[in-house]
Amino acid sequence: VIIYGRNAVRESLRGRRAPAVGRLWATPAAAREAWLRERDPVLVERRELERLCGSPGHQGVCADAGPYPYVSPSRLIGGSEGLVVALDRIQDPQNLGAICRSAECAGALGVVLAERRAAEVTPAVCKASAGAVEHLAVARVTNLADFLTRAKQAGAWCYGAAAQRGRPFREPDYGPRVVLVLGAEGRGLGPRVARCCDELVSIPLRGKVGSLNVGAAAAVLMYAILQNGPRRLDRDP
Amino acid sequence: VIIYGRNAVRESLRGRRAPAVGRLWATPAAAREAWLRERDPVLVERRELERLCGSPGHQGVCADAGPYPYVSPSRLIGGSEGLVVALDRIQDPQNLGAICRSAECAGALGVVLAERRAAEVTPAVCKASAGAVEHLAVARVTNLADFLTRAKQAGAWCYGAAAQRGRPFREPDYGPRVVLVLGAEGRGLGPRVARCCDELVSIPLRGKVGSLNVGAAAAVLMYAILQNGPRRLDRDP
Numbered sequence: 001v002i003i004y005g006r007n008a009v010r011e012s013l014r015g016r017r018a019p020a021v022g023r024l025w026a027t028p029a030a031a032r033e034a035w036l037r038e039r040d041p042v043l044v045e046r047r048e049l050e051r052l053c054g055s056p057g058h059q060g061v062c063a064d065a066g067p068y069p070y071v072s073p074s075r076l077i078g079g080s081e082g083l084v085v086a087l088d089r090i091q092d093p094q095n096l097g098a099i100c101r102s103a104e105c106a107g108a109l110g111v112v113l114a115e116r117r118a119a120e121v122t123p124a125v126c127k128a129s130a131g132a133v134e135h136l137a138v139a140r141v142t143n144l145a146d147f148l149t150r151a152k153q154a155g156a157w158c159y160g161a162a163a164q165r166g167r168p169f170r171e172p173d174y175g176p177r178v179v180l181v182l183g184a185e186g187r188g189l190g191p192r193v194a195r196c197c198d199e200l201v202s203i204p205l206r207g208k209v210g211s212l213n214v215g216a217a218a219a220v221l222m223y224a225i226l227q228n229g230p231r232r233l234d235r236d237p
Numbered sequence: 238v239i240i241y242g243r244n245a246v247r248e249s250l251r252g253r254r255a256p257a258v259g260r261l262w263a264t265p266a267a268a269r270e271a272w273l274r275e276r277d278p279v280l281v282e283r284r285e286l287e288r289l290c291g292s293p294g295h296q297g298v299c300a301d302a303g304p305y306p307y308v309s310p311s312r313l314i315g316g317s318e319g320l321v322v323a324l325d326r327i328q329d330p331q332n333l334g335a336i337c338r339s340a341e342c343a344g345a346l347g348v349v350l351a352e353r354r355a356a357e358v359t360p361a362v363c364k365a366s367a368g369a370v371e372h373l374a375v376a377r378v379t380n381l382a383d384f385l386t387r388a389k390q391a392g393a394w395c396y397g398a399a400a401q402r403g404r405p406f407r408e409p410d411y412g413p414r415v416v417l418v419l420g421a422e423g424r425g426l427g428p429r430v431a432r433c434c435d436e437l438v439s440i441p442l443r444g445k446v447g448s449l450n451v452g453a454a455a456a457v458l459m460y461a462i463l464q465n466g467p468r469r470l471d472r473d474p
Contacts, residue, residue, distance in 0.1 A: 203460065216342075
């Protein structure tokens with residue numbers, strides 16, 4: 001897999017995929033940056049870079065990084081505290097990347113993606129996340145409702161984000177182990193996934209536009225849930 | 238000005254620019270939607286639409302909407318309560334659109350843009366905001382530091398968002414009249430603008446990536462400031 005973009009490539013060199021990063025390519029201009037120069041990239045022209053990574057958004061640098069290293073879903077269930085963000089059919093790579101970046105910044109344990117009808121962690125997602133996916137734990141599951149059921153059995157509380165009809169998001173006492181479930185742009189949570197949630201929460205809308213962008217909603221909810229830092233208080237003490 | 242995109246055109250028909258909206262164009266497929274059919278759009282093919290609006294992102298519809306109706310900056314200074322979002326050299330149309338959408342959803346009074354070296358409310362911004370700019374009050378100023386000085390004289394408190402070195406954003410008691418100042422992607426606030434702020438606030442970063450996307454940061458801060466709703470408590474009682 002060829003990843004591209006300044007932040008994406010730089011974070012890949014110090015993140016979970018670092019051992020798999022092989023050859024780097026850069027334009028002569030981009031290669032002047034210290035972090036890149038010391039890696040001795042192959043110098044190529046912009047057009048050649050665009051051909052290599054298949055996108056004009058390379059910002060002068062790309063790298064052969066191997067496949068994205070997904071983690072096992074079990075790794076996101078076991079612990080005694082923390083926030084996991086579960087995405088139900090998020091299809092836009094920009095939104096997926098933005099949510100991963102916010103999750104990494106907010107200090108979430110990781111992100112879970114449903115395998116079907118959803119975006120994967122492609123190079124475009126890596127770039128949109130500013131390289132955050134190189135540090136973040138991302139897992140894929142075949143069935144998100146089953147994952148939520150397992151997480152609840154392991155002691156987590158599951159909160160689904162609903163555009164309307166949820167409880168105002170500041171009201172719940174979220175506890176130490178939370179799964180926040182976010183639905184697809186426009187359509188929201190699937191019915192089975194919504195039923196698996198312990199509670200639905202909503203961000204109050206005071207304007208005339210119907211909804212926040214899912215990336216903005218994700219950031220607001222993650223920081224609300226993590227505002228006091230994780231606390232120790234299990235579902236089944 | 239030709240605006241494009243489903244939400245952008247639909248919101249323009251019920252927003253501040255509505256009286257100026259003239260002819261509509263749509264593909265036969267898009268024109269089947271009820272809200273569009275009743276406006277009797279000119280039917281054209283996709284390629285013709287792309288030529289009309291200069292973008293492949295038209296989603297089957299565009300409209301002649303006249304210039305964007307900026308409001309006077311004074312309108313955003315006078316009131317006794319509310320949040321104004323001031324943007325210092327935000328250049329990316331996607332980010333400007335995302336911030337405007339969140340501002341409209343959160344119930345901000347409006348957004349102020351510096352005229353120089355910054356994005357304007359173009360059709361691309363209108364689309365990126367999902368049409369929110371059609372309802373939101375957006376003003377332009379030649380000098381943002383001067384605007385902040387006037388806002389402070391009128392009783393508002395100005396908070397600048399800083400990636401680091403600010404006070405944790407949940408600590409301040411923001412009061413009823415707030416200007417939130419957000420800086421350019423990567424570079425942050427300009428020094429003169431930062432000096433004009435009463436206080437700098439930061440969102441805690443718990444990961445390895447350097448910063449949140451400015452759109453995500455904007456949403457988190459706006460909802461934190463507006464969390465209790467505007468309160469009556471003037472700077473100079």
